Amino acid sequence: MPFTLNIAQIATHVLARHSQLLSRDEISNAGFVGFRTPKLSRAMPTPKLTPDQIAEVSSLVAGYISAQRERYAARAHPLSAQQRAAVAAFFSPELLGNTRLLVLQRQRVANPDFYPALRGLGFKNLPDQSAMAAITFCDVVVSHEPFSDALLFHELVHVEQYRQLSIPRFAELYVRGFLNGGSYDAIPLEVNAYTLEGRFRSDPRRVFSVQQEVAKWAAEGHL
Numbered sequence: 001m002p003f004t005l006n007i008a009q010i011a012t013h014v015l016a017r018h019s020q021l022l023s024r025d026e027i028s029n030a031g032f033v034g035f036r037t038p039k040l041s042r043a044m045p046t047p048k049l050t051p052d053q054i055a056e057v058s059s060l061v062a063g064y065i066s067a068q069r070e071r072y073a074a075r076a077h078p079l080s081a082q083q084r085a086a087v088a089a090f091f092s093p094e095l096l097g098n099t100r101l102l103v104l105q106r107q108r109v110a111n112p113d114f115y116p117a118l119r120g121l122g123f124k125n126l127p128d129q130s131a132m133a134a135i136t137f138c139d140v141v142v143s144h145e146p147f148s149d150a151l152l153f154h155e156l157v158h159v160e161q162y163r164q165l166s167i168p169r170f171a172e173l174y175v176r177g178f179l180n181g182g183s184y185d186a187i188p189l190e191v192n193a194y195t196l197e198g199r200f201r202s203d204p205r206r207v208f209s210v211q212q213e214v215a216k217w218a219a220e221g222h223l
């Protein structure tokens, strides 16, 4: 079932940031583009999907994103003054004002509701949700751990991507990126987020506009 294999991979990787799989040193040394760990770099051979199938998967992912956003929005809170100060120079005041954060306690983001169907088809080793550090659902960021500045920065890049692309287009690019690259860390939306996060980590005083960077990557066809 090559088609559903891809659904499984996409669903579990969507917007997941596997930061705890990498030590801070590994991340710093790797420079973000092209970093590899055995777990992250396991590219799957991806079968060719028809345009209709890609549209269907993209739609499923977009629906999952919207549903999770609805689920967590009411419990999420604006950035604290301290969080805002740490990243304010890089993001628009509008984005910082509109984004909501939630750190889950003794709770995990639910798997996509098409997981049971996939298990029914024989998938035994669907990736563990606990491997995710944080997940961004448009303007709502849900985390399984306290936000470091770098984690916050990474997820805010995704918020900016959503802002420029909209949920359906973001989902489509995420799906296409996974199908083309065969792995989570080859998805251009993630490469963009890890690259900009890397610049922030390497020197938080060297300011740049994430809004302009995302627009540039999009205009040049890199997303």
Ligand SMILES: [Zn+2]
Residues within 6 Å of the ligand: 015, 016, 017, 154, 158, 190, 193
């Ligand atoms: Zn990410």
